[in-house]
Amino acid sequence: MVSEIVRSERLTVRSKGRDFGRLRIRVESVCLSACILLPYTVLWILSLGTGWDYPSLLPQQRNLVPWHNLFSQSSGVLSGLLTAAWLSVTVSLLATISGLLISRILRRTRSWLLSFLVFLPWVLSPVVVAGCFYDLLVRCNLAGSVTGVIYSQAIFATAFAAVLFRDTWTDCMHRREALVRSLGGGTMDVWRHVVLPQSRPLILVCLVQTALFSWLDYGFVSMIGGGRVQTVTLRLFALIREASIHQAALASLLLALPSIMAVLFLFLKDSVTSFRWSVPSENLR
């Protein structure tokens, strides 16, 4: 009898503890979600009105003027979006192809110097590189042109891509290559039947990440583009300098949304591969 009472009391305590644990986790989740999401509501609120005198929390006039201005020629945001999109596509294709080829050489030679050269652009500040690079591009008549911006962005994006692809070249891949060759296949067959099918998931990740790098770049576009290549990041900083906060909030949303969507897509698709672009792989083991 006594033992039954003790057991039932223990069960009650345990279930209360479990309920408390569940409640704690729920409260934690709500607080953390609010901490992450609330700052972004500021952008939405500011983009849906005009006038924001102190101490009002919301814009005085709630309207769609910033959105309307977006489509006007003078704001330059829409044309900036189009230029940035075209740059992103070109840079991502160029960097993915060259990154795949360079990572193959990197894996074969296992040279320390080559690894150093691949990792260096990863950590260098684009604006410092752009400062040194500008004079070279002036001599080549590429400063202030889309080609110059694409070339300089492609250097950094290729380094990302080469690091991303370096683990693709495993012993298994090497054995499959040897098998295809022993069956009479040429280089094209090796790429068609072994390399591309094996690295397809990483190619998608690489395309998205390098496109994002170009989409979000400000250093190269401002230094190399010299104001003649107008992307949305350039417009955003110009709007912040002009203190047109509503238009800047809208530009921020338009700049951030594709980036957030792309990273979320990659994360939900495969958290490991999407994560590898920024993390040295040995640390994930």
Place this chain on the structure above:
Amino acid sequence: MSLLLVLPVVWVFGYSVCYSLGAVGFLSQGLTSHYWVQAFTGQRLAESVLYSLFIAAVVTGCSLCLSLCLVCWLDAWRKHGRLVALLCIPLSTPAGVMGFLVLQIFSRGGVLSRVLHHLGVCSSPDDFPVLVNDANSVGLILALISGTCPLLMLYFLRIWQTAKVDDYVQLATRLGAASGQALRLVAVPMLLRRSPGLLMLTFAWNFGAWEIPLLLGSQSPRMMSVLIQQSTGQYAPEDRPLAFVFSTVYLVIVGIATAIFVSRRSGGV
């Protein structure tokens, strides 16, 4: 490969050194160490290097502590996968947008100041402390932490899963350790042991940060990237060789860090 990898890096290093020594440039008058002497005897370079190192160390240190605390002591991350996905939002927010957000929230006329006004704490923007473009770099550090912390958290959560840290923590508690003790003595060292590479990278990224310091940093001292970009100045050509001295110093510091990072990796690649 040489066009996309070797040439740019060699050019950047070579041109930067040559320009700083007066060997090239449209105002060049032959080889001279004048600009190096000027840079090292002046205050700008030393201040900027120390300031950038300080900001990078504070941001990396604070992000590390914050992300370890949030990952180890909050169970919500491990129970709700969707919450982890939310971390991708600050992670993928562009630096310029993060800077703009911090500016709108923490400036004297910003959202926080307005909320405090409605709560009766502040009566005017002047009552709110200066947190943006301030001498203590509070806004700058906050913005940089907001970008760095989610990256470290995602990384630690990944390690927690792959290294099965949960099992070790449970084992420690079964052997008699208190739950806090198990986290402090088992989970935290396991996570830290796997993170020097990423910490080194985040340190280097924050050392060379540009967009956020441009929006939120103080005018003096300035972060390295901002100093270099402003000294490259199209409006002051006589300052250009000095800018390349600053660039060379920056490239050498980052180059040494990268060399250590690459050497630490087994087999080089």
